[in-house]
Amino acid sequence: MTTTTMTKSQAGEVAGAENTFQATFMPRFDIWETEEELLLYGDLPGVSPDSLDIRFENKELTIHGRVGPRHEGIEFLYGEYGVGDFHRSFAIGESIDSERISAELHQGVLTLHLPKSERAKPRRITVQGA
Amino acid sequence: MFATRWEPLAEMNRLRNEMDRLFGRWGRLEPRPLASTGYPPLNLWEDDDHLYVEAELPGFDMEGLEIYVTGGRQLALRGERRSPELKGGTWHRQERAFGSFSRTLELPSSVDSDRVSAEFRHGVLTVTLPKSEEVKPRRIEVKADST
Numbered sequence: 001m002t003t004t005t006m007t008k009s010q011a012g013e014v015a016g017a018e019n020t021f022q023a024t025f026m027p028r029f030d031i032w033e034t035e036e037e038l039l040l041y042g043d044l045p046g047v048s049p050d051s052l053d054i055r056f057e058n059k060e061l062t063i064h065g066r067v068g069p070r071h072e073g074i075e076f077l078y079g080e081y082g083v084g085d086f087h088r089s090f091a092i093g094e095s096i097d098s099e100r101i102s103a104e105l106h107q108g109v110l111t112l113h114l115p116k117s118e119r120a121k122p123r124r125i126t127v128q129g130a
Numbered sequence: 131m132f133a134t135r136w137e138p139l140a141e142m143n144r145l146r147n148e149m150d151r152l153f154g155r156w157g158r159l160e161p162r163p164l165a166s167t168g169y170p171p172l173n174l175w176e177d178d179d180h181l182y183v184e185a186e187l188p189g190f191d192m193e194g195l196e197i198y199v200t201g202g203r204q205l206a207l208r209g210e211r212r213s214p215e216l217k218g219g220t221w222h223r224q225e226r227a228f229g230s231f232s233r234t235l236e237l238p239s240s241v242d243s244d245r246v247s248a249e250f251r252h253g254v255l256t257v258t259l260p261k262s263e264e265v266k267p268r269r270i271e272v273k274a275d276s277t
Contacts, residue, residue: 028226034219041214043226045186045253070184070254071175077238080171081186108188108253 023084035122038094038114044086045108052105054112056098062089095120169231178267181237181259188253195255199243202262206234239265
């Protein structure tokens with residue numbers, strides 16, 4: 001894990017009340033591979049495009065989506081799921097053209113294109129006849 | 131190919147996350163789970179005038195979501211999410227669910243069905259259900275004895 005967003009309290013400072021605590025959840029992902037690219041789909045409900053951070057370094061892809069507290073001070077009558085940031089990282093073995101990585105976020109679903117770099121693409125070898 | 135290596139810490143995190151999802155993080159508030167937890171999981175809360183029901187429905191579109199209120203006491207949600215049609219490749223991981231769901235919920239108080247509204251933002255659905263007049267808390271004026 002490269003990034004952690006736990007708010008560290010300053011030395012001597014009394015840790016804040018529970019309202020500063022937010023759980024972090026692992027989002028579900030689908031990964032599709034073609035000769036051209038790796039295509040990732042991730043469910044990040046409640047994440048807006050501005051609060052999504054995607055990093056690719058050292059063959060590690062890290063996705064962090066911030067989800068602001070939506071229910072501060074609210075007591076649930078029924079509470080079936082928790083709300084908090086989404087965090088996930090993947091080790092990518094393929095060599096990726098990081099300049100051309102593109103991402104879209106629609107209705108809480110992230111679509112992430114990781115184009116393979118030229119040298120990683122499969123190449124057809126022509127066999128010379130005798 | 132993906133480097134598939136065993137990451138015990140990641141596994142632990144995942145387990146913890148799953149536990150968080152299951153049990154929530156409101157130990158203090160002790161939310162009462164519904165009799166049968168279905169899909170999608172719901173959060174429900176209220177203020178004096180409204181009930182609010184929230185669900186995470188990433189990738190669903192508002193047109194494909196059906197919301198019904200029956201008899202002022204029952205909320206039904208229906209929707210469908212289709213998987214993308216892809217060709218010429220292989221799946222490495224498939225964790226997201228597709229298909230249709232239908233869930234019915236008994237509301238804890240009766241609502242005005244005609245004024246129910248819903249908002250869908252970044253894959254989160256929030257249904258606002260105004261409570262019917264008779265169940266709203268009412269402040270009772272205490273008349274002072276003038277003499």
